[in-house]
Amino acid sequence: MQAGVLERAAGHFRTPSLWALLPLCAVYGLAVITAPEDAVQGVIQKILYVHPACAFAAYLGFGLTALGGALYLWREDEQYDRLALASAEVGVVFCTLVILTGPIWARGTWGRFWSWDPRLTVTLLLWFIYLAYLLLRGFTEGSARAARFAAVYGIAGVLAIPLNYFAIDLFGGRAIHPENLGRGSLGAGMGLPFALGLVTALLAFFHLLARRLELEGLRARNAFAEAETQHEPARAEGPWPT
């Protein structure tokens, strides 16, 4: 069984991305530490350099999961299913980080851990969808069936997310997220660490994805090879085909 094109790409990407990631993290960390403290929010505002970046990765993760699932349904190539799985596992980690850093920030600035802010709520729902996806995979017997079911749920889930957003935005909680995250709302000296945060999160995401993908590919090839080496069943005696 050949390594799929995705896994080979992942293999090539893995080590260089690690080499890039380490110094990047150092630079990023430095930028965060030396960034000016926000006049109003204090040091806790620095979560801004982590929280949205993780959110970006979390949503990207589920997007790739759904895409992998759709490609699997279309092409029936298992490497797409492996992509979906790897992306879900890495994405859920980033999603968890978003859910953790959000309340920390909120508590530090507005005094309460949770306020049903639309964006955070949608991300919370995404988190539940991620978990349901992973549970579904874990509890379905048969890898082909699990892959198919997961693909269906991934596609349904990814379409539900914008719907969720509009629904909650229309009716949901009070918005406490800073509305405008564009250049204007970031004070002087905040642009760089913010951008670095984004890049670092993305690189970390793809690095982890590559590793997970490689691992899953190895696992699949290993299972295949193991099955191949099973010994031949005994042949019964009898007249051969006429």
Place this chain on the structure above:
Amino acid sequence: MTDAAIAARGLEKRFGPVAALRGIDLDVPTATTLAVLGPNGAGKSTLLRLMAGLARPTAGSLRVGNPKEDRRRTRGRVGYLGHASFLYPALTARENLLFAARLYGVIDARRRAAELLETQGLAAVADRPAGGFSRGMAQRLAIARGLSHDPSIVLLDEPYTGLDRVAADALTKQLAALHAAGRTLVLVTHELSRASELAQRAVVLARGRVVYAAQGPGLVLPSLEQAYLASVESAA
């Protein structure tokens, strides 16, 4: 590739690391009856499920019907009777058949259902819920359901289960009639005598492989029995 109704080359089916079928090469020419024999666990049911399209091969090739035809239309030409009956217990016999006929797009489903009830000797219980049927009655109804759309390829997995002598004879007659009408039949059974009566080709499976094959004049009951017993012993 041959123009057989069903052709398998190097067919393989795995469930995880377990290989249920390995290296199956098989041809079932149109209008032939193939008997598939073998001990339990040999892969006979798996083979039939693959032919029916309920499962997909993990390696090798399997062609059922005309490959140029739309997959869905081929499904409409195949009739499958598995271990499970596909019946709805809350529905009557007639309603079960009506539903199956409508599902397969049979024109004038009512008439077809009535016909089938007659042929299977179920006219008397036509309007009783299928949930209350005895094993034999349920099996006859399941057979009727499988044939409701007059399939050209009929796959039967142990159809004689639960049938008494009279019903079994009736089924044999019915299968012979289907064969005479040019249908292709694949019959998995443990009833060797009936198999040798009905089939023009036979294979014996053991542990997922074909260990014996016979056709035409070579298909005689004694050799079948011998091959079958040998396969059962080796599987034990």
Place this chain on the structure above:
Amino acid sequence: MNVLLAVLWKDLISEWRTRDRIVSMLLFSVLVVVVFHFALPEDASQLLKTGAAGLLWIAYVFASVLGLNRAFALELENEALSGLALAPADRGWIFLGKSLANTLLLFLVQAVTAFVFALTFNVSLTAVVPQFAVVMALGALGLSSIGTLFAAVAVRTRYREVMLPLLLLPVMIPVLLGAVRASAALLERGTLPAPALRLLIVADLTFLIVSFVLFEYVLDE
């Protein structure tokens, strides 16, 4: 199209004969309403004014999960689901047939529960019955469409009944929100707010189309 009608007919007749789902869904839904009475504080009239719609829809969502689980458990008996998979019919129609049957059953349960709710909590619905019916129907359709898709998946996993709510709840929020806001506005002011209705319709359409297309893949091995 014939297939849709055949599946719808089959589901409804089965249900009529056994009354399996309708009784359990109804009982459950009404029980939930009764439990609310005990769960709410002594003077709940203010809470009811604003929260009645939400309470009702909670009962509806859980009743629908119950019904959907049962719907597919019935298909697993005698492997009837494989029987459906074998048919040459376009599976989208099979989906629609089942989904409509589920919607109808749920709507029936909703209507009776609303009636019981209005009686026991002394909430007046008479002025808004037709609009309320529309909201209930749209909500039922949304829940049943994506619910039928997910139930077909959930019922073939190891944790059958538990899997469905896990899959369904985070995804059906738009339907819930639209339905609750619309219902609440009806109860409080007697008007049907356009945004809520729009949300319901958009969600329903999205879920119907997605489920119609994806159901094809759910019946395979």
